[in-house]
Amino acid sequence: MPTDKQRTLLDGALRLFARDGYARASIDALAAEAGVSSRTIYNHYGDKAGLFRAVILDSSDHVAERQIALADALLGRVVDLEADLVEFGVRWATPEPDFAPHFRLVRHIEADLDNIDPATVAAWHERGPLRVRHALAAHLGRLSDAGLLAIEDPLLAAVHLVHLTATSVAAVPDADREAVVRAGVKVFLRAYGA
């Protein structure tokens, strides 16, 4: 139950941490971005690491819920499997621009693993990427049980699907997003099609 000011602070801190990283983003800049006194940050979160932990957990919760909702919507009741997977991949690979700071922050975490509290990293990983992966794997497993796919290891298949679509789109930024996703889904279906 974060108040309005806390919401503004978490959002602003996400932007600054994402753009500048943990070390470069100064407490004063974080406070100014949210129109808050730097003293308030210390009153609420103890220190800089506490604020960072709150920011990444808050953000990854939002993103995970959105991604899981996307999977539920498009893979819950499948009409045309290939078309639904393509739309799933396209929507996944073109996240709301609001989410760009989140994924940039994730890269900072992956780069800064030796300088971030391991408990924070573990909490983010479980509640974010792992939770989403399991949700996606559940859908794929269900589609496999229904005879629409032939999957031995749903968790690995979930990893493959994401890497063949969203990750590949990020790796080839000049190309047409939908074409890359379509090609990735085609690969996925040739490998996992029933």
Added chain:
Amino acid sequence: MPTDKQRTLLDGALRLFARDGYARASIDALAAEAGVSSRTIYNHYGDKAGLFRAVILDSSDHVAERQIALADALLGRVVDLEADLVEFGVRWATPEPDFAPHFRLVRHIEADLDNIDPATVAAWHERGPLRVRHALAAHLGRLSDAGLLAIEDPLLAAVHLVHLTATSVAAVPDADREAVVRAGVKVFLRAYGA
């Protein structure tokens, strides 16, 4: 033609930049790591950004050459396509531990894109990942021409192969490396097999 001291400096700076990131790695620490005066760094590279540029270009050249050599060795003359691809994937996904700092540094670059000289980023990207991707795509295209694979877009296929093997291994660190690679290669071959 870097002298011994410059070699030691580049290697030590790679380690520190990789572990601590650009902002946290101080010039004095970088100098101490290599047993060099901090003044020498300024004499050689002008400023911190200049040293960073030299470090990432040097390191990505080494890694790219090693990866291209691996592709040449295993995909140059193919005996058993699936076995060769699996060994290629395993060797790619288990790089010499010497290369761990490089890949950690790459993550820092991807996270810090807004704070690094764009010319440095572009130079690294061209001489590193893009060069390797083109080399790998050339092998895949040749195998396709030879009738061992059926590939429309070799560059995209190269991206798929790497993501299905090395990237997937990194995403599932608890699992058996070779099993993950083997599954990834199986997916690749079902999609791109002749």
Added chain:
DNA sequence: GACCAAGTACAACGATCGTTGCAATCACTA
């Protein structure tokens, strides 16, 4: 041995930063 480039040690500068204490202020409830 003289010379020269390269490297070093040292001090100093301005700047930035995380963190704390304290007094003043504000919003809101009894």
Added chain:
DNA sequence: TAGTGATTGCAACGATCGTTGTACTTGGTC
């Protein structure tokens, strides 16, 4: 209106950092 808890502005601290200038030393060449 009095009181209470959250918020703020401000000053200050010790620490770290990038960078530069300068004088000194070192290693190798004529």
